[in-house]
Amino acid sequence: MKRAQHFIGVAVAAAAVIGVTSLVGNDYYLRIIFMMCVYYLCAAGMNVLVGFAGQKSLGQAGLFAAGAYAVALLTTKTEISPWLALIAAAAISGVCGVLIALPSLRVKGPYLAMVTLAFGIVVEKLVGEWTEVFGGAQGIYGIRPITWNDQPLTSQQWVWFAVVLCALAHLLLRNLLQGRFGRALLSLQADEIASASVGVRVYRAKVIAFVVAAVTCGIAGALVAQQNQYINSDFITFHLSIFILLLVLFGGAGSMYGPLIGAVILTAVDAALARWPSAQHFLYGFLLLFALYVMPGGVAGVFRALFKERTETEAGEKSEEPPKTTRIGPAGEGELLAVEGVTKAYGGVKPAQNVSFRLQRGHIHALIGPNGAGKSTMINMLTGVVKPTSGSIRFLGQEIAGKPAHLICSMGMGRTFQNLRLFSDLSVLDNVMLGRHTRMRNGFFSSLMGLPVAGRQEAVTRGRALELLELVGLAHLAHQPAGSLPYGLQRRAELARALATEPQLLLLDEPAAGLNPHETAELGQQLLRIGRCGVSILMVEHHMDLVMSVSDHVIVLDYGIKIAEGKPAEVQCNPRVIEAYLGVDDEDDIEARETCPPSEGRRDAET
Template identity: 85%
Template sequence: MKHGRHPLAVLLAAAALIGITSLFGNDYYLRIVFMMCVYYLCAAGMNVLVGYAGQKSLGQAGLFAAGAYAVALLTTRTEMNPWLALVAAAAISGVCGVLIALPSLRVKGPYLAMVTLAFGIVVEKLVGEWTDVFGGAQGIYGIKALTWNGQPLTSEQWVWLGIALCAVTHLLLRNLVQGRFGRALLSLQADEIASASVGVRVYRAKVIAFVVAAVTCGIAGALVAQQNQYINSDFITFHLSIFILLLVLFGGAGSMYGPLVGTVILTVVDAALARWPSAQHFLYGFLLLFALYVMPGGVVGLFSKWFRRSGDAPEAPGAATGSTRIGPGGSGELLVVQGVTKNFGGVKPAQDVSFRLQRGHIHALIGPNGAGKSTMINMLTGLIDPTEGSIRFLDQEVSGRAVHSICCMGMGRTFQNLRLFTDLSVLDNVMLGRHSRMTNGFFASLVSLPSARKQEAATRARALQLLELVGLLHLAHQPAGSLPYGLQRRVELARALATEPQLLLLDEPAAGLNPQETTELGQLLIRIGKCGVTILMVEHHMDLVMSVSDHVIVLDYGIKIAEGRPAEVQANPRVVEAYLGVDEPEALLTEPEGQPC
């Protein structure tokens, strides 16, 4: 019942708008409303790309052109039905979105914005100068308009179609960003490394964001071309790309209603200043800077605190009932590291290191600073590829695999320096850990199929279980970045557990914790071990290591110098030497005679 409230509200709002516009009777006002719908389609998709995925794009005019010229060429040079041509234009724009997304595999930030800007400029020059195909400034005439009952749509009907498309677009994108894929996109914006570590396929998520923005912008361009029955190069300018970006930033990037607010305000301003193009350009530049530096949350962000709920009630423990079994437990070898070496030029943080991890044990990887411990953890999880050697997990070679792939195999981790998604809630952070364990695909999420809703409910319940396990259930709806450092460590631990790991790698989990928090962490690790999870932790707190570990491995300058039970390692002379050094006078006494001091 709750699930259907928002679609019903959107349907009623769309019906009300259609009823109001039917009373206008003035083509000028109808044209303004139609352009609002067009710009909203552009801004809604752009919001997914910029506001959620954090990918900066200045090439939306090129995607607008892809949709407009696709429908123009298909309807003027073939006998294709104009409705089918609209669908084809959306598909062609999506392909162009994939092409723009490819550079995002290698560049990001301002460099990505420059690449997309180059795409927009290339398209602008292409349609302006390749006159044999695109008509240049003269353009393409005779584009077939959409029809109803064999007649071209009237001005009113174009507006009604625009409103209907906007309502459908809003509902579909809301389904997408409020579930599995929305969390994945937000994680990209925060930290791509942490995102991959919880199983998000980073490049695939970027491509999805670019394609969504491309399809909506392409549909908008096609609608303009079909309504005008004419398109030329004057429609495709860099000014259009800036305007679309401004719609999102001014309204409020990352908010479902930001693009709507920005579209309504700026379309009215655009119409009011249509007689003074130079004033338009100046105002858009000013508003863009204003939105970036003075109002980063946009209009919606400025007023959101007035409408924000006082806070979600803490989840009842009963909501998280059920087994907290995580890993399969059992016995035998889980991970085998054989002869692993890593070279960074002349530096070797790992030199022919070999060890084996047994299921159901808590292992510790210790050593002085610079011993190569974190490098080893990064090699195990795919962040760094070893120069030589083999890493086998569950009898499969993992060297060279992508980070998200290793996570999906059953290897979770935390980081030496916290990598939380600080702007997301504690609950959303932990639910992100379940990303790779959810099976609902893009289209199931887009249309909110029952299977997708069931997956979302199961993920939420599991996340609450894990928050109860680490003692953070009462803080589920707090922003993760607002918690004290020690609690943030627990959030990251819960997020790693949400990946359902068989092997959990902890990189200095007690760093920055006070003695009481360290003791509580040790007790928590023992509870996690009883849940069927094998643990390998890098740690400097020897009291913690000796109290919870079953097996200890010692590295020194990238070389394994000892391993065994905690008591055996603690008494090993080479370990004592690595930590405490050798007494210099004693060392001098052992120098052979005749050797210089």
């Protein structure tokens, strides 16, 4: 659905809800609808954190409290406008979100959930026992509500205001999530290393997700406090954190409409069981387990599976048109990368020992050696995944040793992995569009507000991604889930994603691993085409046929030490290389091979 059509649809839906509630005079029912809106705001932000970024949080009650008590203290202790107090409460909650996000740099998964749980418990104890400030069980009275024409909002007007806020939150989050930042957050959930390798600033993206969840939850807490004109510690419990998480999981994590479904259904159920608190808690636990094990996609996932339009395309289908040659990197000559005395030590184990080499523009370089020679470690050091113990790595004249992976990627170095690291649940097209993350110029706020620059950048990125998919012969599979493709085609998709980073130097870690001879031969032709597109290549490879047929320069490692480098024919006959690959019985065997001519037999040798 186009953005304008979606905006009209949301506006009509909000107007319909406002029209219906204008006919409702019962304050009890209006309160239920108001709480549906409050819980939707909590769930919508939580969906960004859990459903998109994959970060587990059990501390939302603490963020709810931050917004509620912020607006309570501001309106009772100062003369600030209630409207400004609401905005300030959102900002204070956002700061709390940053504080929760800080540990996410070091801990993941259940450990992160424990940290957020601890935050929620600390806040619960704080508001319950620091009675001088927060009032404890007695609470804070006299909270000034939002007014209109100098009159407090009526129950109906509170519902209308909450509905407008929910519609606005939905539109803003949709702008954010259906573009550059949404793809970045989904990549975190799939594979943080691969995400950093395509230029996503992993920690920054996590902080954004936590802040969005905190701001929406803080606004929800502030609304409750101002509508009640009262807040106490009974509102802030661990059960609230569980309920907010349940809203997302039951409705459908990762779906734009899952939080709405969860908020409507579970708020109605919560109201129906209000007289039986023990039954409420039992039902929450039951529904949480049910959502996790029976409906992992939530209610929205069930509907999506029922009504999803399926496009049947055979994975092995080939495009009849020859792939186009697309300019990717700049033309030119000269030195591109200089590695000087690089060493990596894991205690007494040294997969790289004082390694030095230089790569030239416009060449295809190969890094070979027996298993355990340190080839993948070298690739990881060049791309920032592993920090070298000592030595210098200069790319485009700048020192990059120890720099983060996303920064090295943005400088113009792309890579693939020995073991596939595609974002399997995303489409092939989205995978490749993620590769252009650092090349897009729309920031967080332009994406959030849906400004024209964000739309233009999205269109350019989509077009460029389709060009690269055509280059590798996958344009006809652009909308297929990347994980559904055969292994050989997944290799091509990962290659296209690496090319989307617009690298000047492309590092390929065993690109032919798992490919049959026909696919390996096609890969060789693709590498030659990529070289003509202005991209220099350094590949780690075991298939000597591929290495000898496409490489201009070969570097050989053995037990972390560079033992040879030069043209393929020279390296192939180097006695130290022969010894490393095949072993020798005595010195006569080495001398006998010193002047050996290139032979098909040796080209077939594999490490």
